[in-house]
Amino acid sequence: MSHFSSESSSDLSLSGPQFIFHVKSEQAGCRLDHFLVRAITETSRSILTESVRLGLIKVDNLQRKSSYCLKAGECIAGSLFVTPVINLMPEEIPFDVLFEDSYLLILSKPPGLVVHPGSGNYSGTLVNGLLYHCNTIAGIGGDEVRPGIVHRLDKDTSGLMVVAKEEGTHRKLVDAFKARIIEKQYLALLHGVLKQKTGRIVASIGRHPVHRQKMTIRDDGRYAATSWQVLQEFSAGFSLVRLQIETGRTHQIRVHMASMGHPVAGDIVYNSGRGKGKFPRQLLHSAHLRFVHPVTGEDLDVSAPLWPDFSSIIDQLADETRHAGQERL
Secondary structure, rough: OOOOOOOOOOOOOOOOOEEEEOHHHHHHHOEHHHHHHHHOOOOHHHHHHHHHHHOEEEOOEEEEOOEEEEOOEEEEEEEEOOOOOOOOOOOOOEEEEEEEEOOEEEEEEEOOOOOEEEEOOOOOOOOHHHHHOOOOOOOOOOOOOOOOOOOOOOOOOEEEEEEEEOHHHHHHHHHHHOOOOEEEEEEEEEEEEOOOOEEEEOOOEEEEEOOOOOOOOOOOEEEEEEEEEEEEEEOEEEEEEEEEOOOOOOOOHHHHHHHOOEEEEOOOOOOOOOOOOOOOOOOEEEEEEEOOHHHHHOOOEOOOOOHHHHHHHHHHHHHHHHHHHHHHH
């Protein structure tokens, strides 16, 4: 591993200290963000990349992108982005813990629970519940809004989430998600009957050019791939499907399935009004996670059963299908 030298004696925390690094010959060709991650180990990658993006960290007094390849002799200087301090109160929020040790926990999030505080709503979220549940939780470089959160689920999506208890574990888990070595499976109730019972869709996803709260398929978007397998079909015109996402783009399953003409049931954003109000929420559930524990090396294979609101709808549709079959006989 390369050794990095600094002329700063300040503690590199989120208090915004100034620092200076000089690129050695053996470090030439290293990306700026990779250099910083190794040099400033006690700060999260997200804070470092945000500091570069905002121009707080410069190379030879020039603003560069995180992907910039460094040259020997260049000077990297600046300070770190300071996350706004928000006082979050621990709250007793119910969620099911399916695995927990000193480094991380895996929980099943109830539907209707917001993950991150924001927009003036700083209570009643999963983060508030985590602060109540855990004696220790990763601060993520001082980020008090999203402590420990490795990946997110939409408010109305239920199921498995991974939370880091300390920053080293958080960084390793984030890297594992980015490297696509964490197996993620979902269950969804879709409108319609799919012609192919198994398949894979590869379609890049980006921000909608007009409706900025939505995502859409676009050529200049980020690569996204989703595989599906039909588990059950219902006479009412719905299909229960298992989905495996190879990437983790925002609203990926919802956008991909809607683009195929089979939006998630109850999704009022991407289903063009079909079945609006018929279901209590979008029927999407994070059902299965499998990955290697980043510290112990243990093979973690965790599943979460459907929440009662989802399973009751499946039972009702199955009953209707059975009755329809009996009537045909």
